[in-house]
Amino acid sequence: MHDLVLTDAHLPQVRNALVAAMDVASGARGKATYYHSSDEQAQAVCDHIAKLYQVSKELPLIVASMQGTNGFYIQEALLNEFKQTTKRGHNRIVNPLDWDDERLRDRAVSACLDNLDKNAGIPYVLRMFKTMKDRKINNRRSRGFALRYILGNPNLEFVCVKYRAKVRDILTHAWGEKLTGIIVSVSSKMSSGVPLEEKDVEIFRNNVLIHSQKSDTYLANILLFVFGSGGAFDESEYPVISQWVIAHTDVTDCHLVPEEILKGLLSNKNHPQHESMWGSENAKKATLELIRKSNKVETANQSVRKTKQNKQLGIEVESRVSEADDPIALLKTCYENGFELELVDRLSKLAKKNRYHDFPYQKIGIILDSSPSMKGHRNESKNTPRAISDFTLRVLRESASATVIGTDYGDMAGCFIRLMGNGDKPEAVFVLSDGYENSYDGLLNEVVTAWHKIEGALPVFHISPLGFAETNAKARGMGSNVLSLVATHKTLPVQMQAHMLEADTKLWLTQAVARLAS
Amino acid sequence: MSVTINDLLKGCDLLKDDQRHVVVQSIRNMELAFLTTEPEFSLDDRFENPLKVTISNRNYGHVRMDNPTNKDILVAPQVAVMTKYAAQNHAMTKSAFVPARSGEDYNDAGCIQGSQAGTIRRGEHDIRFMPVSIREMLLDEANKTGEYSHLYRSVDTLGAKTGVNTGHYLDRYFDKYDNDISEFIAHFERPRNCIGVVVLIDGEIVAVDKFPSFTYCAQVWDLLVRDCYGSLAIESMRANKTHASEFTKAFVKVEKSRDETTAAFLARVLEFVQHEADMRVIGRLQEVMDTQFEKEKDKETNVYQSYILKADGYIGQVISSGEYHHLVSIVKRDRFDPTKVRETLKVAEDYRVLAEKQREFAL
Numbered sequence: 011m012h013d014l015v016l017t018d019a020h021l022p023q024v025r026n027a028l029v030a031a032m033d034v035a036s037g038a039r040g041k042a043t044y045y046h047s048s049d050e051q052a053q054a055v056c057d058h059i060a061k062l063y064q065v066s067k068e069l070p071l072i073v074a075s076m077q078g079t080n081g082f083y084i085q086e087a088l089l090n091e092f093k094q095t096t097k098r099g100h101n102r103i104v105n106p107l108d109w110d111d112e113r114l115r116d117r118a119v120s121a122c123l124d125n126l127d128k129n130a131g132i133p134y135v136l137r138m139f140k141t142m143k144d145r146k147i148n149n150r151r152s153r154g155f156a157l158r159y160i161l162g163n164p165n166l167e168f169v170c171v172k173y174r175a176k177v178r179d180i181l182t183h184a185w186g187e188k189l190t191g192i193i194v195s196v197s198s199k200m201s202s203g204v205p206l207e208e209k210d211v212e213i214f215r216n217n218v219l220i221h222s223q224k225s226d227t228y229l230a231n232i233l234l235f236v237f238g239s240g241g242a243f244d245e246s247e248y249p250v251i252s253q254w255v256i257a258h259t260d261v262t263d264c265h266l267v268p269e270e271i272l273k274g275l276l277s278n279k280n281h282p283q284h285e286s287m288w289g290s291e292n293a294k295k296a297t298l299e300l301i302r303k304s305n306k307v308e309t310a311n312q313s314v315r316k317t318k319q320n321k322q323l324g325i326e327v328e329s330r331v332s333e334a335d336d337p338i339a340l341l342k343t344c345y346e347n348g349f350e351l352e353l354v355d356r357l358s359k360l361a362k363k364n365r366y367h368d369f370p371y372q373k374i375g376i377i378l379d380s381s382p383s384m385k386g387h388r389n390e391s392k393n394t395p396r397a398i399s400d401f402t403l404r405v406l407r408e409s410a411s412a413t414v415i416g417t418d419y420g421d422m423a424g425c426f427i428r429l430m431g432n433g434d435k436p437e438a439v440f441v442l443s444d445g446y447e448n449s450y451d452g453l454l455n456e457v458v459t460a461w462h463k464i465e466g467a468l469p470v471f472h473i474s475p476l477g478f479a480e481t482n483a484k485a486r487g488m489g490s491n492v493l494s495l496v497a498t499h500k501t502l503p504v505q506m507q508a509h510m511l512e513a514d515t516k517l518w519l520t521q522a523v524a525r526l527a528s
Numbered sequence: 529m530s531v532t533i534n535d536l537l538k539g540c541d542l543l544k545d546d547q548r549h550v551v552v553q554s555i556r557n558m559e560l561a562f563l564t565t566e567p568e569f570s571l572d573d574r575f576e577n578p579l580k581v582t583i584s585n586r587n588y589g590h591v592r593m594d595n596p597t598n599k600d601i602l603v604a605p606q607v608a609v610m611t612k613y614a615a616q617n618h619a620m621t622k623s624a625f626v627p628a629r630s631g632e633d634y635n636d637a638g639c640i641q642g643s644q645a646g647t648i649r650r651g652e653h654d655i656r657f658m659p660v661s662i663r664e665m666l667l668d669e670a671n672k673t674g675e676y677s678h679l680y681r682s683v684d685t686l687g688a689k690t691g692v693n694t695g696h697y698l699d700r701y702f703d704k705y706d707n708d709i710s711e712f713i714a715h716f717e718r719p720r721n722c723i724g725v726v727v728l729i730d731g732e733i734v735a736v737d738k739f740p741s742f743t744y745c746a747q748v749w750d751l752l753v754r755d756c757y758g759s760l761a762i763e764s765m766r767a768n769k770t771h772a773s774e775f776t777k778a779f780v781k782v783e784k785s786r787d788e789t790t791a792a793f794l795a796r797v798l799e800f801v802q803h804e805a806d807m808r809v810i811g812r813l814q815e816v817m818d819t820q821f822e823k824e825k826d827k828e829t830n831v832y833q834s835y836i837l838k839a840d841g842y843i844g845q846v847i848s849s850g851e852y853h854h855l856v857s858i859v860k861r862d863r864f865d866p867t868k869v870r871e872t873l874k875v876a877e878d879y880r881v882l883a884e885k886q887r888e889f890a891l
Contacts, residue, residue, distance in 0.1 A: 383714040419551070419719065423775070427798060431791030446714050450554040456775040457794060464790045 013105065014520055020066075020102050021516070027065040028519075031073045032505055033485065033496050034058050035083040055083060059090045067099035068109065071118040072522050074125065078501035081130025085138040088122055089145060091115075092152035104523055118526040119155060127159075132169065135159060136176045143183040153184045154221075161222040161229065170236050171250045172268050178236050185217060193217060194237045197230035201241050261287070261297075265304045272301055299325040311336040318346040331356050337364075337404075337499070341397035361404035366503050369409040375429040375436035376412050378403055379443030381420040384475075398475035398498050399442040405499040406440060420448035422488075423457045426470075430461065438469040445474055445486030445494065455489020462491060471506070473497050529823040531837065533816055536846055536856045537738060539569045542726075542809065543719055549802040550809050555715050557769040558761050559731075561809045563724030563738055570723055570741040571854070576601045577747045581626060583609045583618075584650035589676030591618050591637035594650070595626040600831075602740055602847055604748045605756075605857040606658035606666050608640060608698060615646035617698065619658050619679055621670040622845050623855055625832045636671050638679030642696040656702065657751045659759030660727070660735050662686050663859040667843045670836050671826060690762045702755075708765070709758030716757075718749045724856070726813065727757055730769075732866050733812050734760065736844075738856040774801045815866065816842070841866065 016024060034055065062069045073079060074087035101109050108114045127135050139156045142148065160177055163169050170177050182190045196210045206214075218229055234241030235251050245252040250266045257264040259282055261272045275281055276288040276297065287297040302316070302325060310333035320326075331352045334340055337360050344353050384396045406412055413432055415425045422441055429439065447453055458470050472494040474485035485494035497505040543551045543562035553560050576599035584592050591609070595601045603626065608619040619640045626632045658666060665682035672678055680696040687694030687701060694700045722745050724738035737752070739745045778801045784793040821837035821844065828834065837844040837858065844858030860866075 382717045419545070419553075419717065421545075424798060427791055427795045431789065431795065444714070446717075448553040448715070448717055450771045450774075452771070452773070453775055456773055456779075457798070460775070460779045460794055460797070461790065464784075464793075 014103055014516060014523065015101070015105050016103050016516065016519065023065055024069070024102060024519075027062055027069060028073070031058070031062050031069065032076075032501075035073045035076070035079040035501075052082070052086075055086055056090075059083075059086050063090055063094065063099055066102035067094070068101060068103045068118070068523070068526075071115075071122055072103075072519075072526065075118060075121040075526055076522075077125070077129075078498070079125065079129075080498075080501075081126060081134040084122055084126040084130065085134055085141070088119065088126070088138055089141060089147065091119060091122075092142065092147045092149070092155075093145065103519055114523075114527055116151070119151075121526055123155065123159065132173070136173055136180065139180045140176055140183075143179065148183065156180055156184045157217075157221040161218060161224075166222075166224065166232060167248060167250050168266075170232055171254050171271065174236055181233075181236065189213075189217065190237070194233060194239050197233045197241075198239055200227055200230040201234055259283075262300065263304070269301050269305055273298075295323045295325060298323060303328075310334040311339045314343050315339050317343050321347065335360065337361070337401040338394065338397045341400050342393050345393050345396070357401070357404060361401065361408045364405050364499055365408035366405070369503070370506070371410050371437045373434065373436050374406060374410045374412050375432075375439040376403055376406055376414045377422055377425040377429065377439065377441045377443070378414060378416040379420055379422065379441070380416055380418050381443075381446065381448065383420075383444055383446055395444060395475040399473070402473060402475075402497070402499040402502060403442055405502075412436075420446050422447055422454040423449065426454060426457055426461075436468075438471065441470065441472045441488070441492065443472065443474065444476065445472060445488055447488070452489050455492050458489070458491045469493070471495060473502065529835075530820045531823055531846070532818050532820060533736065533813075533858065534818065536821075536837075536853050536858075537563065537724075537736070538853065540565050540724060540738060542813070543722060547799075547802075550806045551719055552805050552809060553716050554771055555712065555761050556764040556771055557730050558757070558764055559728040559805075559809075560716055560757070561726040561728065562719055562722045563726065564719075564721045565723050567721075570721075570743070572741040572743040573599075575599055575740050575744060575854075576628075578602060578604050578744065579655055579747060579751075581655075582650055583607075583648060583653055583655070585618060585637070585648045587647065587676075588616060588618075588639050589635060589637060589674065589678075591620060591634045591648075592631055592650075593624055593626045593634065594631040595628055598628050600628050601626045602744075602855050604657065604739075604752070604855075605737070605845065606663060608656045608658050609648055610654040610656055610699060610702075611646075611648055612654070613646070613649075614644065615648050616644045617641040618648065619666070619698070621666045621672075621679070622826065622836065623834070623847055623857060625827075625829070625834065625847055627829065627831075635673040636669065636675075638669065639676050640679055640683055640696070640698040642680075655751070657748075657755040658698075659686055659701070660756045660859060661689050661759040661763065663735065663756075663857070664843050664861050667836060667845060667859070670845070686759065690759060691766050701759075705758070705762055708762060709754045712753050712758050712761055713750050716753045718746060722746075725752070725757075726809070727760065728809065728812065729760055729764070731808050731812065732860070733816055734860045736856065736858040738853070740854040774804070778804070812866075815870070840864065841869070 059070050062073070070087040070090055074084040104114060123135065126138070139159070142152055142156070160166075160169070160180060185193060192213060196206065196214050199206055199210065200214070214226065218233070219226055222229055228247070231241040231243065231248065235243070243251045243255060253264040253266045254271070257267050257272055257275055261276060261283060264272060276284060278284065287293055302320070310330040313330045314334045331340070334356060337357060340353055340357055340360070344350070378399065380396070384399065385393055403414065407414070413429060413434070413436065415429050417425050420443070422443060426439065429436070441454070458468070461468060470492045472485065472488050472492045474494060474496050475498065476496060485496045487494045495505045540563040543564040545551050551562055576595070576597040578601055580597055581601050581603055582594040582596055584594070586592065593603060603620070603624040605623045606620050608617060610617050616639050618637050620634060620637050624632060624634060662682040662685055665685060666679065669678045683694050683696050683698050686698070690701060690705065692701050692704045721742055723742055724736070724745070726733060727735040735757075739748070775797060778797050782797050782800055819839050819842060821839045821842070823835040823837060826834040826836050826845070831849055832847055833849070834845065834847045837846060841861055841864030842858050843861060844856065846853050847855040
């Protein structure tokens, strides 16, 4: 257990920063909202992390390592950490000796990377490493993490096939153009059995082998594949790459190669099957059907999201709804194709699985805003806010006895009154909305204030599915008596906890640091 | 030839919610009420999306509108063409109509980009709506041909009203406020079956727009709210105007009875607030309903006639087919103060009542 060095003088500042950070972290998205572009949204998150780092340099990583933190936030927190040198910033929470010399900092970065990989997925991690090049981040520590992640990946071969260009960019950035050339040349020698000089062995060991548990010949061949410099790919040792090689002439039996890659190969006019399998709309349809029926590497969530396209193309593919575990993908599919029984059933199973066990309320009221702005940006991230709120509602209903009222025009005040007049008074009210009242801004707060005056306190939580650029990536406030949080179904309990952490910040931080250290 | 707003809005109703209250959305001291109509009067298939018009010009002050589609296009009130290359941006002073597969020339358009040289090439351009704050000035310039610089004054005025050093450059206004005005799109959400809008500032009607169909209204909605009405909200923001906390005021005013539940009481207060809003909107519309507009002929074809409408306190335009009005846009003149008119009418009414009470002169 690491002792905290947080002084009473800094406690309020750290507490406020943490509470605000949880708000941003759980809803932060670099995606566009109804009226803000993705760039504006992303900049708001970056600014927030930079400010948090100034308060205390451990804070962004503490927040990024928490369950439920959004992938985009973790990416930005890690990039911020990689960008900073050890001399920058202040340690106000843990001892700087523990943080730097005892490598608590590196363990914290590993915890965040792990969180990003498990909860957001590999594309997020690779995108983050790739962004290092754009942001001119290249130091020993960042290089080490990037190389360990890629070369030490248990699924290295598939990752290199599916994300070949990204992996190539990341490795080239980490090693530099010159060293990359040398490593590829050494790999080529190893693959073809040419004896290596001692210097070559040392280079390969220090830059490649050190980051992986795999054999040197295996890694050499994988590197040759990534950099397109030949290599020998035996089917038993490299099943994905050998199918990828076959797919250049015949895609019919390549069930281990991802669909996007097969489509890319076929759309090239020089591919021998281009005319027969991709030359007309009917041929494309038949080919897609063939690929989708045989593909073994597509996740159930990816497969469900293709329902609309499959229907439009008339492709009949076995539904994998029962395996899908991404409620947002399921709901978006419902909005596009209708609420089919199988989808609804799967959603209710997922809601049950995700229900909150230590939920502080038995009886709650829920107001669901279904106004047009909840549909997301006109061009980007369509239906995302709506899907987040919809699933949060389902999870809340599974966690407590709930009365739900919906509004199409953002009439939150009217809904609140109808909810409270329903007889069985709730212990808390949850307003699932982006925070725009169409009557006039602040009307709900006025009604809640009036309620408090007559009936006494009643917690009213406004759960916004997204943060806004104009409020520095936080929720759009609805007034002093309505607690606004940015949260999804995953982060809602954390969010509520965050507001409870104000009661004992030091204890909460001790536990958080212990989690990082472990 | 004259016409009243009553005639112009024939077939329309104020949009009401399930509780029969007028739907009013607001931001600060600006409110929008909505017009609706029977589906048969929403000519959804008759006209093409107005944003599909292709705009170009040959010289300054001229705008050529081409309709590449198979349906007629009614161009929404006062569009501006913003080019991304070196060419003088232009704005229209009024609405326009362009029959299917043909083109129309408008020589009363004007420059809105200072000393920028170059004409607009035919192709896709950024179409913006001119802010409603200067709709009056633009309409006053309608049909003044051969004057390329006649809209500069209105751009200057917009800059003064919104605190931007625009000079004669409209793009500077949009550059400064684009983020703010985009947010209004989320504030004002288009209700279903909306065919027009009544805009109120401080409870007074400042603009009325009626479109040919629900679809047309949906097609222009974002531009209408963001570019056109957004300027009024910007003015309110700069003047630091806020909405009156009407619920809180009513909460103090209305008394709770003993046997009434809190929810029922609050519902009654909210009902009171909504009723007041209904009365305000209906009352104000009632006042302007009989305003007599003189019709000045603008342009006509066998099917469509366009008129500029002028009254003491208002100015506008209507595009009709005989007695059927497709597109109406009206704005209150800046100098017109309805409260003064109301006071004058009240004094006159008081005297009328007093006169009624007087007995006949008898000897």
